[in-house]
Amino acid sequence: MKKFIQSSDILKLIKDGDTLLVGGFGLSGTPLTLIDEIASSSLKNLTVVSNNLGEPGKGLGKLLLSGCLKKAVGSYFTTNRDAIKAWKEGHLEIELIPQGTLAEAIRCGGAGIGGFYTKTALGTKIGEGKEVKEIDGEKYILEKAIKGDVSLIKAMKADTLGNLVYEYTARNFNPVMATASKIVIAEVDEIVEAGTLSPYEIVTPHVYVDYVVASHYVKVGGVYVESISPD
Amino acid sequence: MSQSARIKIAKRIAQELSDGEIVNLGVGIPTLIPDYLGDKKVYLQSENGLLGMGPTPEPQQVNMDLISASKKPITMEIGASLFDSSDSFVMIRGGHIDVAVLGILQVDEFGEIANWSVPGKDVLGVGGAMDLVAGAKKIILASTHQAKDGSPKLVKKLTYPTSGGKKANMLVTEHAVFTFSNKGVELVEILSDISLEELQKITGANFTISQELIRN
Numbered sequence: 065m066k067k068f069i070q071s072s073d074i075l076k077l078i079k080d081g082d083t084l085l086v087g088g089f090g091l092s093g094t095p096l097t098l099i100d101e102i103a104s105s106s107l108k109n110l111t112v113v114s115n116n117l118g119e120p121g122k123g124l125g126k127l128l129l130s131g132c133l134k135k136a137v138g139s140y141f142t143t144n145r146d147a148i149k150a151w152k153e154g155h156l157e158i159e160l161i162p163q164g165t166l167a168e169a170i171r172c173g174g175a176g177i178g179g180f181y182t183k184t185a186l187g188t189k190i191g192e193g194k195e196v197k198e199i200d201g202e203k204y205i206l207e208k209a210i211k212g213d214v215s216l217i218k219a220m221k222a223d224t225l226g227n228l229v230y231e232y233t234a235r236n237f238n239p240v241m242a243t244a245s246k247i248v249i250a251e252v253d254e255i256v257e258a259g260t261l262s263p264y265e266i267v268t269p270h271v272y273v274d275y276v277v278a279s280h281y282v283k284v285g286g287v288y289v290e291s292i293s294p295d
Numbered sequence: 296m297s298q299s300a301r302i303k304i305a306k307r308i309a310q311e312l313s314d315g316e317i318v319n320l321g322v323g324i325p326t327l328i329p330d331y332l333g334d335k336k337v338y339l340q341s342e343n344g345l346l347g348m349g350p351t352p353e354p355q356q357v358n359m360d361l362i363s364a365s366k367k368p369i370t371m372e373i374g375a376s377l378f379d380s381s382d383s384f385v386m387i388r389g390g391h392i393d394v395a396v397l398g399i400l401q402v403d404e405f406g407e408i409a410n411w412s413v414p415g416k417d418v419l420g421v422g423g424a425m426d427l428v429a430g431a432k433k434i435i436l437a438s439t440h441q442a443k444d445g446s447p448k449l450v451k452k453l454t455y456p457t458s459g460g461k462k463a464n465m466l467v468t469e470h471a472v473f474t475f476s477n478k479g480v481e482l483v484e485i486l487s488d489i490s491l492e493e494l495q496k497i498t499g500a501n502f503t504i505s506q507e508l509i510r511n
Binding site: 091092093139141142147148151158161162163164165166168171183185187188189190230231232234235236237240267283286 | 341342343344345356357358359360361362364366368371377378379380381383384387388412417418419420421422423424425426429430456457458459460461
């Protein structure tokens with residue numbers, strides 16, 4: 065049986081200096097409730113691995129403004145002007161990784177693989193200083209796997225075992241992040257009885273999921289808004 | 296850059312795409328291409344996890360969990376499939392995408408691309424640009440002939456940081472179509488009423504002229 069917990073309980077699972085893998089592409093597939101909890105906590109020096117840092121004041125953008133973050137690792141931060149400002153002022157470290165390399169590094173992290181050789185970024189500024197290896201006449205660079213202390217992911221539904229299904233393109237980085245941290249917490253819109261989800265539709269098997277939290281957000285007009293009566 | 300010039304570029308690239316191809320469209324001009332495919336059926340891949348991307352939905356159908364890589368609401372076509380980011384880049388990096396249509400900052404005379412970072416400016420985004428450059432079977436570049444400041448996009452040597460060693464196959468601007476090979480860049484088609492001399496003047500690289508140059 066999975067542990068179904070309140071969102072505030074997650075603060076006991078995260079400590080200062082932790083690396084958090086946070087699902088989402090922009091705001092889609094982002095665990096907004098879990099981020100809100102951390103943003104209102106006194107946690108410090110967190111490193112976040114996520115494709116983006118949300119939008120100004122939204123999703124991970126909120127976490128940035130709360131001052132919990134030391135470093136962001138991801139592929140595209142230009143869409144959040146607060147991230148650019150924090151970086152310029154020296155309040156935020158940024159590590160830029162090509163999107164496909166980010167996804168594969170996390171996949172490796174969860175798959176027991178230490179790193180991988182890729183052609184992406186070979187000969188570029190991002191590839192500088194990385195080991196170059198020739199395999200069967202083609203050149204690649206070495207990228208190390210990425211692992212986290214805690215993964216914060218978002219799914220559409222969980223069953224009571226913790227199996228997860230995702231909505232449309234909100235899947236993005238969530239399934240790989242579910243495999244790559246010591247503790248995995250999934251925020252979901254709906255919890256259903258085991259057996260309700262078809263085995264064909266389950267994307268993340270429950271083996272990866274440690275905790276499930278019900279989202280405080282509801283979808284109105286295709287966009288998540290904070291529910292008036294959380295929990 | 297007028298909208299008509301952008302549409303001209305999109306229309307010309309639409310002609311290059313073949314029925315049944317798997318295509319990834321970058322931001323900007325490439326996103327206009329689906330409107331000009333006519334009867335041709337191509338399958339659009341969106342790197343956030345969808346193959347079979349359809350047009351923009353009606354306002355009441357918008358779901359911000361069904362979005363393009365530009366984070367705009369989209370729809371799914373019949374036969375569409377959804378997958379996670381690592382599978383999406385298996386498709387891209389693994390050579391399963393037939394054509395990537397990309398915007399650029401610069402391209403050199405051998406087709407090496409710079410499309411992610413401007414020197415002296417903040418470099419805080421790369422997205423999937425380098426993965427697409429490294430992995431797509433064919434790369435078509437969609438760009439205005441000159442940057443906003445009038446500087447040429449097609450240059451002898453990149454002054455902006457490279458996106459990778461893999462070369463583009465073709466560049467389409469509002470004035471011309473160029474193809475790249477290890478011999479250099481060749482002008483294959485003129486799309487406006489520009490003279491050859493003028494074209495040479497606003498281009499930063501020396502190009503050869505195809506024996507079968509087409510002038511529209």
